[in-house]
Amino acid sequence: MSSFQEIVFKLKQxxxxxxxxxxxxxDIEVGAGTxxxxxxxxxxxxxxxxxxxxxxxxxxxxxxxxDNPNRLYKHSQLQVILKPAPADIIEQYLGSLEAIGIDLxxxxxxxxEDNWEAPTLGAxxxxxxxxxxxxxxxxxxxxxxxxxIDLEVVPAExxxxxxxxxxxxxxxxxxxxIEWTKGFTYGDVRYxxxxxxxxxxxxxxxxxxxxxxxxxHEGEATRLVKLYDPKSPLKKRFPLLPTYxxxxxxxxxxxxxxxRGAISVTERxxxxxxxxxxxxxxxxxxxxxxxxxxxx
Amino acid sequence: MxxxxxxxxxxxxxxxxxxxxxxxxxxxxxxxxAIAHESIRLDATPxxxxxxxxxxxxxxxxxxxRIMGPAKSAPAQAVAGFARKQGVTPADLAIETTPxxxxxxxxxxxxxRYTKDILAQALPGLILQIYFPKTMYWTGKGGPRFIRPxxxxxxxxxxxxxxxxxxxxxxxxxxxxxxxxGAREVAVTTADFEHRxxxxxxxxxxxxxxxxxxxxxxxxxxxxxxxxxxxxxxxxEYPAAITGSFDPxxxxxxxxxLITVMRHHQKYFSVEDADGNLAPSFVAVMNIAADPEGFVRxxxxxxxxxxxxxxxxxWDSDQKKKLAGRKEDLANVTFQAKLGSYxxxxxxxxxxxxxxxxxxxxxxxxxxxxxxxxxxxVKEFTELQGVVGGLYARFQDEPEPVWQSIYDHYKPExxxxxxxxxxxxxxxxxxxxxxxLRGCFRVGMIPSGSRDPFALxxxxxxxxxxxxxxxxxxxxxxxxxxxxxxxxxxxxxVRFYFRDHCGFKYDxxxxxxxxxxxxxxxxxxxxxxxxxxxxxxxxxxxxxxxKRIRNILEQAKFPGGGVINPALLEPGPEKDLYDExxxxxxxxxxxxxxxxxxxxxxxxxxxxxxxxxxAVRQNxxxxxxxxxxxxxxxxxxxxxVTNS
Numbered sequence: 001m002s003s004f005q006e007i008v009f010k011l012k013q014x015x016x017x018x019x020x021x022x023x024x025x026x027d028i029e030v031g032a033g034t035x036x037x038x039x040x041x042x043x044x045x046x047x048x049x050x051x052x053x054x055x056x057x058x059x060x061x062x063x064x065x066x067d068n069p070n071r072l073y074k075h076s077q078l079q080v081i082l083k084p085a086p087a088d089i090i091e092q093y094l095g096s097l098e099a100i101g102i103d104l105x106x107x108x109x110x111x112x113e114d115n116w117e118a119p120t121l122g123a124x125x126x127x128x129x130x131x132x133x134x135x136x137x138x139x140x141x142x143x144x145x146x147x148x149i150d151l152e153v154v155p156a157e158x159x160x161x162x163x164x165x166x167x168x169x170x171x172x173x174x175x176x177x178i179e180w181t182k183g184f185t186y187g188d189v190r191y192x193x194x195x196x197x198x199x200x201x202x203x204x205x206x207x208x209x210x211x212x213x214x215x216x217h218e219g220e221a222t223r224l225v226k227l228y229d230p231k232s233p234l235k236k237r238f239p240l241l242p243t244y245x246x247x248x249x250x251x252x253x254x255x256x257x258x259x260r261g262a263i264s265v266t267e268r269x270x271x272x273x274x275x276x277x278x279x280x281x282x283x284x285x286x287x288x289x290x291x292x293x294x295x296x
Numbered sequence: 297m298x299x300x301x302x303x304x305x306x307x308x309x310x311x312x313x314x315x316x317x318x319x320x321x322x323x324x325x326x327x328x329x330a331i332a333h334e335s336i337r338l339d340a341t342p343x344x345x346x347x348x349x350x351x352x353x354x355x356x357x358x359x360x361x362r363i364m365g366p367a368k369s370a371p372a373q374a375v376a377g378f379a380r381k382q383g384v385t386p387a388d389l390a391i392e393t394t395p396x397x398x399x400x401x402x403x404x405x406x407x408x409r410y411t412k413d414i415l416a417q418a419l420p421g422l423i424l425q426i427y428f429p430k431t432m433y434w435t436g437k438g439g440p441r442f443i444r445p446x447x448x449x450x451x452x453x454x455x456x457x458x459x460x461x462x463x464x465x466x467x468x469x470x471x472x473x474x475x476x477x478g479a480r481e482v483a484v485t486t487a488d489f490e491h492r493x494x495x496x497x498x499x500x501x502x503x504x505x506x507x508x509x510x511x512x513x514x515x516x517x518x519x520x521x522x523x524x525x526x527x528x529x530x531x532x533e534y535p536a537a538i539t540g541s542f543d544p545x546x547x548x549x550x551x552x553x554l555i556t557v558m559r560h561h562q563k564y565f566s567v568e569d570a571d572g573n574l575a576p577s578f579v580a581v582m583n584i585a586a587d588p589e590g591f592v593r594x595x596x597x598x599x600x601x602x603x604x605x606x607x608x609x610x611w612d613s614d615q616k617k618k619l620a621g622r623k624e625d626l627a628n629v630t631f632q633a634k635l636g637s638y639x640x641x642x643x644x645x646x647x648x649x650x651x652x653x654x655x656x657x658x659x660x661x662x663x664x665x666x667x668x669x670x671x672x673x674v675k676e677f678t679e680l681q682g683v684v685g686g687l688y689a690r691f692q693d694e695p696e697p698v699w700q701s702i703y704d705h706y707k708p709e710x711x712x713x714x715x716x717x718x719x720x721x722x723x724x725x726x727x728x729x730x731x732x733l734r735g736c737f738r739v740g741m742i743p744s745g746s747r748d749p750f751a752l753x754x755x756x757x758x759x760x761x762x763x764x765x766x767x768x769x770x771x772x773x774x775x776x777x778x779x780x781x782x783x784x785x786x787x788x789x790v791r792f793y794f795r796d797h798c799g800f801k802y803d804x805x806x807x808x809x810x811x812x813x814x815x816x817x818x819x820x821x822x823x824x825x826x827x828x829x830x831x832x833x834x835x836x837x838x839x840x841x842x843k844r845i846r847n848i849l850e851q852a853k854f855p856g857g858g859v860i861n862p863a864l865l866e867p868g869p870e871k872d873l874y875d876e877x878x879x880x881x882x883x884x885x886x887x888x889x890x891x892x893x894x895x896x897x898x899x900x901x902x903x904x905x906x907x908x909x910x911a912v913r914q915n916x917x918x919x920x921x922x923x924x925x926x927x928x929x930x931x932x933x934x935x936x937v938t939n940s
Contacts, residue, residue, distance in 0.1 A: 067609075068606070070602050087447060090475075105476050106589060108583055109583070110531060113311035126430070134564075135595060135599045142432055144433070152437045153437075171598070
C-alpha cells in the first residue's frame with residue numbers, strides 16, 4: 001500500500017518521465033491549480049509546454065472544522081499541463097493511474113461529460129470528470145479559452161484530487177485516516193489547519209480589514225496593468241507576473257469574504273466582475289508581451 | 297457489383313445524451329450524398345459513431361449533361377470555339393429551341409465516378425457536419441471542430457480503404473478495442489467488424505447493451521428508470537451490472553435524498569423491497585466485464601457511504617435553524633442582479649399568492665418556499681430545491697397544505713411532470729412562476745431563440761398547464777401587468793400547449809384564441825366544442841361563410857355596432873336569415889348550425905350585400921356583423937382553414 005507522499009512521488013515521476021517540468025507549489029494562496037501562472041499564463045501563446053505540480057488549493061467555504069471525513073478547506077491537487085495535448089493523452093492519463101497501482105482491468109473507469117468553467121478567470125474548456133468505481137478522481141479538460149482569449153494551441157489539463165485518490169487506494173472512509181507516511185496520518189499533519197482556518201474563515205476574519213485588503217490589492221493590480229504599454233521597447237521587463245499576484249490575492253480574499261457571509265446580493269456579481277476584469281487584463285497584456293515580435 | 301460500406305469515427309468519450317441525435321444526423325448526411333444503396337445501419341458507443349451501408353455500386357451510373365452554347369445567330373468563330381472547347385466539331389452540335397431563341401448545344405456523356413472517390417471526397421466534410429450541441433477544437437485555433445477529438449477513422453468500401461485525412465488522422469482499417477480489456481489497434485473488414493469488436497470487449501449495438509443490462513437487472517427489484525438506462529447504455533462499451541448494499545440506518549434519511557444521491561450523483565438504480573419501500577441496496581453498471589474480487593462493488597459502496605454521510609451531516613446541521621428563521625438570510629441570496637434578492641421575491645410572492653386567491657396556508661408556503669436555498673442540503677443537491685424545503689417544513693410541524701405546497705412549488709418541471717398536487721400548492725407555484733416571468737420581462741430579460749437562461753419558457757408553460765389542468769379560472773391576461781411582450785410570449789405558450797401537447801389543430805387554436813384566451817379553462821372548453829363540431833357536415837361551409845362575412849365587412853370598412861332595422865330587410869332570403877337568427881339567439885352553436893347554414897347559403901346566393909341604396913347596404917352589413925358577433929364568443933370561425 002502506497003502512502004500519500006509515495007503516491008505524489010510516483011505521479012511526479014510518471015509525468016517527469018513524459019517530459020514535464022516538475023514545479024513546486026505556487027507560494028500564493030489559490031483556489032485551484034489552474035490559477036497558478038504556470039497554468040493560467042503558460043497556456044497562452046503558441047509555445048509548447050509541459051509542467052506538473054502539486055498545488056494546495058484553498059476553498060474557505062468548503063472548510064468543516066475537520067469534522068467532515070470528505071471535505072477540506074485546503075486540499076492537494078496534482079496539476080498536469082500538456083501543451084499541446086498529445087493524441088494519446090487519455091492513454092497517458094490511464095497509465096498514470098496504473099503507475100500508482102490501480103489495475104484498470106479490475107476497476108471501472110468512466111469519462112463523464114463535465115465542461116469546466118472559471119468565470120473569474122474568463123476561462124473554460126471541454127472535458128470530463130473521471131470516475132473510478134463511482135468516485136470522481138480527476139478533472140480532464142481541453143482548454144479552449146483563458147483570460148477571455150481563444151487559445152492558439154489546445155492544452156490538456158489533468159487534475160488529480162490527491163486526498164481522494166489516496167483514500168481510495170488505502171480503502172479509508174475518512175481522509176484524516178489516510179497514511180501520509182509511516183507513523184503519520186493525514187489528520188496528524190493537517191487537522192490543525194482545517195480546524196483553525198475554519199474558525200478564522202467562518203467566525204473571526206475581520207470583514208472591514210478584508211475589504212480594505214481587497215481594495216489595496218485591486219488598486220495595485222489596476223495601477224500596474226494600466227502602466228503596461230504594448231508599444232514600449234522595454235515592455236519585456238514590465239512586471240506582469242507581480243501584477244498577477246495581486247489578482248490572486250484578491251481572488252482569495254473574495255473567497256474568504258464569501259465564506260464569512262460578507263458578500264451581499266448586490267456586491268457578489270460585481271466583485272466577481274472586478275476579479276475577472278483584472279485577470280483578463282493581465283492575460284491580454286501577457287499574451288502581447290510574450291508574442292514574438294518577428295511575427296508582426 | 298454491390299459493395300458494403302463501413303465508416304467508424306473513433307473519438308474520445310462523447311457525452312451519452314448527444315449520441316442518438318448525432319447518429320440520426322449522420323444518416324441524413326449520408327442520404328444527402330444520394331448514393332444508391334440497399335440498407336443503412338447506425339451504431340455507437342461513447343468512443344465511436346458507426347455507419348454501415350449495404351449494396352453500394354462500385355461505380356456511379358453514367359449521366360448526360362446538356363451544355364448550352366452560343367446563339368444560332370452567333371458568328372461562326374464563336375460556334376467553332378464552343379465546339380472546340382467541348383472537344384468536337386460544329387457538325388456535332390445540336391440546335392436547341394429555348395424561349396429566348398435558338399441556341400447551339402452539346403450533349404456530353406459524363407462517366408460515372410467511382411463510389412470510393414465520391415466518398416473519399418465527401419466524408420471529411422460530412423463528418424464535421426454532424427450536429428452536436430457544443431463542439432471543441434483540439435488541433436489548434438482555427439482547426440476542425442467536433443464534439444471530442446477524433447482519434448481514428450475506419451473507412452472501408454468492400455475490401456478497400458476509402459482514403460482521406462481529417463484532423464491529422466488518416467482513414468484506415470484499424471479500429472480500437474475497449475480501453476483496457478481490448479487491444480488498442482484491431483484490424484477489421486466490413487464483414488468481421490462487429491465480431492472483432494466483441495472479441496475486444498466492445499458491444500457495438502446499443503440495443504444489445506440495453507438487453508444485457510436489463511437481463512442482469514432481472515433478478516433485482518429495481519426502480520424502473522428508462523432515462524438512467526439510456527445514459528448507461530451510451531456511457532459504456534461493455535456494460536455489466538453489479539449489486540451493492542448500504543447500511544440500513546441511512547434509510548432514516550428521506551427517500552428523495554437517497555434516491556437523488558444514487559440516481560443523479562452516482563448513476564445507480566435504486567432498489568425496492570416487496571412493499572415498494574426503498575431497500576438498502578443499489579445496482580451500478582460498470583464498463584468492464586466482471587468484478588470477481590468485488591473491487592468495484594466495494595469502491596462504489598464506499599463512495600455511496602461517504603455521500604450518504606454528507607447528506608446526513610447536512611440534514612442534521614440544517615435542523616439547527618428552522619426554515620422560518622432562514623427567511624431573513626434570503627437577503628443574501630441573489631434572485632437576479634436586477635431583480636434583487638430572494639427575500640424581495642418572497643415578499644412579492646406572498647402578496648401575489650393572496651391576490652390569486654390563496655388562503656393563509658398558501659401565503660405561509662410562499663413565505664417559506666425559498667428558505668431551503670440557504671440550507672447545506674440544497675447547496676449540495678441543488679436538484680432537490682423545493683423538495684428539501686417541503687421535507688424540512690414537515691419535520692418542523694408546518695401544516696400539511698403548507699409543506700406539500702413548498703414541496704411541489706417548482707412543479708411541473710417538464711411537459712411530462714405532474715402539476716402540484718392541490719389547489720394551495722398550485723397557487724403557490726403560480727405565484728412563483730408569474731413573479732419570475734413578470735420581473736424578467738420588466739427588466740428586459742426576454743428569451744430569444746435558444747437563449748433562455750432563466751428557463752422562462754418552462755415557467756410560462758408551467759403556468760399554462762397549472763391553470764388548465766388545475767381548472768383554475770383566473771384571468772391570465774390581467775396578471776401580466778399589460779406587458780405586451782409577456783402577453784405575446786404567453787400566447788405562444790398557450791398555442792404550443794393546445795396544439796402540440798393536446799393535439800388541437802392549428803386553426804382551431806387560432807379561432808378559439810381570437811375569441812379570447814384570458815380564461816384558459818374556458819378556452820379549453822371552447823376548443824373541445826370546436827373539435828367535436830368540426831367533423832359535422834355544416835361546420836366547414838359555415839366557417840367559409842363566416843370568413844366571407846369577415847371579408848365583406850373589412851372591405852366595406854364596416855365600423856361595427858349599429859342596430860338592424862327590420863323594415864329595411866328584403867323579404868325572402870334576407871328576412872328569412874334574420875328571422876332564423878332571432879329564433880336561435882342565445883342557443884349554443886352545436887344546436888343551431890344545421891338550421892342556420894342553409895339560410896346563410898341562400899342569403900349569399902340570392903342577396904347582393906353591396907346594394908345600391910346606402911341605407912339598405914348599411915343594414916345588411918349590420919345584419920352580417922350581428923350574426924358574426926353572435927357566434928364569435930366561442931371562436932372566430934373565419935380563422936378556420938377550409939377546403940372550399
